[in-house]
Amino acid sequence: MTRLRSGKRVIGGHFAALLLCVAFASASHAGDLFSSSGRLDLHGAHALRNDSVEEDPSLDARIKLDAAGAAWRFHAWLEGGWDGSVKRPAAGHAGFKNYDEVYQSNTPYLEFKELYVSFSTQALDLRAGIQRFAWGRIDEYPSNDLLNPWDYAKFPRQRLEDRKIGVPSLSASVTRGDWTMETVWIPVFVPYRLSRPDERWSGNSAATLRQIPDSEIRVREPDLPARTLENSAIGLRLKHLGDREWTVNLFHGYDPRPVFRSTALSIIPAGGAIEIDPGYVPDFHRITTIGVDAAFVTGSLSLRLEASYVFNRYLNVGHEFWGYPASPGPGTYPLNTIEQKHDAVDYGIGADYRLFEDGQLTMQAQQTVTRGNVDLLYERKIETILWANLKASFLNQKIETNVSAAWNPEHGDHMLKTDVWWVFSDAWKAGAAYAAFTGPVQSYFGRYSRNDQIEAELRYSW
Amino acid sequence: MNSMQVRNELPLQKKSAIKRPGTSSSAAVLLRVLCVSVVIGAFSSPAFAMSGRDIFEKVHEVSVKGLDHEITMTMVLFDKGGGKRTRTLTSYSKNASPEAYKALAVFRTPPDLKNVGFLVHARTFSDRDLWAYFPEFKRVRRIANNSQDDSFFGSDLSYDDFTGPANLDDFKFALEREEVVDGKPCYVVEVTPRTRRKYTKYLAWVAKDLWIQLRIEYYQDKDIYRSGVFKDVRIIDNIPTPFKSEMENRKTSHRTELTIDSVKYHTQFSDDLFTQRSLERAGK
Numbered sequence: 001m002t003r004l005r006s007g008k009r010v011i012g013g014h015f016a017a018l019l020l021c022v023a024f025a026s027a028s029h030a031g032d033l034f035s036s037s038g039r040l041d042l043h044g045a046h047a048l049r050n051d052s053v054e055e056d057p058s059l060d061a062r063i064k065l066d067a068a069g070a071a072w073r074f075h076a077w078l079e080g081g082w083d084g085s086v087k088r089p090a091a092g093h094a095g096f097k098n099y100d101e102v103y104q105s106n107t108p109y110l111e112f113k114e115l116y117v118s119f120s121t122q123a124l125d126l127r128a129g130i131q132r133f134a135w136g137r138i139d140e141y142p143s144n145d146l147l148n149p150w151d152y153a154k155f156p157r158q159r160l161e162d163r164k165i166g167v168p169s170l171s172a173s174v175t176r177g178d179w180t181m182e183t184v185w186i187p188v189f190v191p192y193r194l195s196r197p198d199e200r201w202s203g204n205s206a207a208t209l210r211q212i213p214d215s216e217i218r219v220r221e222p223d224l225p226a227r228t229l230e231n232s233a234i235g236l237r238l239k240h241l242g243d244r245e246w247t248v249n250l251f252h253g254y255d256p257r258p259v260f261r262s263t264a265l266s267i268i269p270a271g272g273a274i275e276i277d278p279g280y281v282p283d284f285h286r287i288t289t290i291g292v293d294a295a296f297v298t299g300s301l302s303l304r305l306e307a308s309y310v311f312n313r314y315l316n317v318g319h320e321f322w323g324y325p326a327s328p329g330p331g332t333y334p335l336n337t338i339e340q341k342h343d344a345v346d347y348g349i350g351a352d353y354r355l356f357e358d359g360q361l362t363m364q365a366q367q368t369v370t371r372g373n374v375d376l377l378y379e380r381k382i383e384t385i386l387w388a389n390l391k392a393s394f395l396n397q398k399i400e401t402n403v404s405a406a407w408n409p410e411h412g413d414h415m416l417k418t419d420v421w422w423v424f425s426d427a428w429k430a431g432a433a434y435a436a437f438t439g440p441v442q443s444y445f446g447r448y449s450r451n452d453q454i455e456a457e458l459r460y461s462w
Numbered sequence: 463m464n465s466m467q468v469r470n471e472l473p474l475q476k477k478s479a480i481k482r483p484g485t486s487s488s489a490a491v492l493l494r495v496l497c498v499s500v501v502i503g504a505f506s507s508p509a510f511a512m513s514g515r516d517i518f519e520k521v522h523e524v525s526v527k528g529l530d531h532e533i534t535m536t537m538v539l540f541d542k543g544g545g546k547r548t549r550t551l552t553s554y555s556k557n558a559s560p561e562a563y564k565a566l567a568v569f570r571t572p573p574d575l576k577n578v579g580f581l582v583h584a585r586t587f588s589d590r591d592l593w594a595y596f597p598e599f600k601r602v603r604r605i606a607n608n609s610q611d612d613s614f615f616g617s618d619l620s621y622d623d624f625t626g627p628a629n630l631d632d633f634k635f636a637l638e639r640e641e642v643v644d645g646k647p648c649y650v651v652e653v654t655p656r657t658r659r660k661y662t663k664y665l666a667w668v669a670k671d672l673w674i675q676l677r678i679e680y681y682q683d684k685d686i687y688r689s690g691v692f693k694d695v696r697i698i699d700n701i702p703t704p705f706k707s708e709m710e711n712r713k714t715s716h717r718t719e720l721t722i723d724s725v726k727y728h729t730q731f732s733d734d735l736f737t738q739r740s741l742e743r744a745g746k
Contacts, residue, residue, distance in 0.1 A: 296604065
C-alpha cells in the first residue's frame, strides 16, 4: 500500500509536470524565451539466433522543452513509446515509470528523463528537479559517474546517456575563476531497472531455468531501502580548468550497479504450466567512492584519465556457487549466500585521435582491481575492458557511420556494434545496425551472446 | 612592367620583427571576413607599393578590430543531387588582449545539432585550446588542434573558418595581380601555408577599399578544390560585413550558402560567456 501511495504521488506529480510541458509547448513559438524539439524513432530488430528472445518493433518519442529567462531556466525532457524489446502484460501499468520498481513495463511507457528549474548568477548555478549528471571522463563505463542508476532494459544497445535514469535532486555549483565546486543531493532513493528473465536483454543469468519446458520465471520486486535522510545520496566535485583539467569526485550513496541477494528457488506446477521463482532479488548497498579524472591535449591526441577507489561494493559470486540444483524439479531449494563485499579500484585512460576528415577514433582501456579474496567471484582480481570506437561521416555528413568494439581479455568475451545512417534531410534519417556478442555465459559481453541482431531504424526530428 | 604583373615580394624583415597576429587562409572565409573593420582612407600608400604580406596585415588589422561580435547566421548545405539541409548558429567572439581572442559558436538548429557548441581560447593566434559540447553526451570534450581544415559540421566551411584569425607568420604571401570583382578593385594574393595543410595554397581577392576578401580559391597542387564568394557587403558600425557567402567544394559539387541574419559588433562580452559552463548552457 505504501508503495502504491508513493507511486500515485509520483504519477500525480508527473501528470502536473506533463500539463506544464503542454503549456510550455503551446507557447514554444512565442519567441526566444521558449523552444522545443523532439524526435520520433521507429525501430525494428531481427534476432540472428533461433534461441534468442524475439523483439517486436519499437516506437519511441522524445520531446524537449526549454524556457529561459535572464536567470531562470526550465527544462523538460519527456520520453515515451512502446518498447518492443520487452514482453509483458500491461496490467497494472501506470503509464509513467516510477521510482518504486526495478522491473517496469515499457509497453507503453512515459518517463521524464529530465525535468528541472535552474537559477543562475554570475558564479552560482542552482538546479532542482529530475536531473541526469555526467561526471567522469571515460566513455561508456566512467567509474566516477554514479549519481544516476541505469535502466538495463535495453542494455547494451543504448548509449550511456540514454541508459541513465533521471533522479529527483538538488544541485549547486559555484564557479570562481578556473575552479568549480559542485554539490548534488539526491534525497529520494531511485533503484536501477532490470529486464525480466524472459526479456531480450536480460542476459543469461537464468539460462538454466529457462530450459524447463512450459515454465514461466517470475521475479520478485525487492524491498527498497527506506526513503529517509540517512539513505539519501550525495556527490561532491571539485573541478579545475586550465591547460590540464582535473577533477576530484566524491560519492556517497547506493551503488547504482545491480547486485542480487538470494532467497529460495521455487518451482511450482500451476495448472498446465510451471511457475519458477529464481530465488534472487535485486539488492542495494551503500558505497563510498573517491576519484579523480583529468583531460588534456598532447600532440594530436586528446587524452582523458579517470580513477576511483570504491569502498564496500557488493558483488555476486559465480553462478556455480549459488546452489542451484543440477536437475531442478518441482520444490523449494534454499540458495547459498551470493553476495560478497569488496573494495575496488577502477582506473582507465581514453584517447581521441582524428584518423581522417570527419573520422575520429576513440580508444580506451579500463581496469578494475577487486581487493580481498576473489576466489568465489566470477570476476578475476583484475578485469580489463579494451574499447575502441570509430565514428566517421562521409559526403558532408550525409552518411554517418559508427563502429564500436570491446574486448575483455580475462574471459575472452567481446562485443561488436556497427551502424550506418543515411541523412535524408534535417528531419529524416534512416539507419541499419548490426550487433554481436561472444563469450562465456557469465562474462560481461558473453551474457548477451544469444542477442546477435540486425536492426533498422527510421528517425524523424523536429 | 605593369604593376599588375609584378609578383611583389617586399622584404619581410620589417614585419616579422613584430609578432603580429595573422589571418589563416580559411579564416578569411568567415570570422575574419565578418570581423573586418573598415579603415577607409587609412591606407594611402600607392597600391603597387604593397606586398601580399602588407595586404594581409591590413586585412588582419581590421579583422581584429571586429572580433567583438555576436552574429546569428544560417548555413544551407546543398548536395549534388539537390538535397538541402539547414543549420542556424550563433557565433560570439571577444578580443581577449593581451591574449588573442575567445570565441563560442552554438548551433540552434537542426534538432540533431541543437545546442552543440564549440569553444575556442586562443592564447596566441597560432596556439588555441578547443572544446566541443554535445548535449546528448552532456560532456565537454577537449579537442586536439589538428582538424582545422576539416569540414565544419558537414558544411563546405572548415573549423578554421570558425576559430578566428591565425598567425601571419604561418604563411607566405605573394601579390599576384589586381582584378575587379563585382565592380570592386581587388588585390589577388597567393597565400601559401608554411606547414602542411589540406590545401597547398589559396588565392584571395581582397577589396582595396574594404580590406575584406570577396573571393577565395583553395588549391590542392594545381587543382582548385574549394572556392567561395562573399556578397552583399554592408557597413555595420564601420565594419564591412558580407551578408551572403557561398563556398563550394569543386570535387564533390557540394556547396554551402551562409547568410547573416543579425550582427552586433563592439559587444564587449564578459569572459564568463567564453567558459565551459557557458558552453554547456549554449551561451545562455
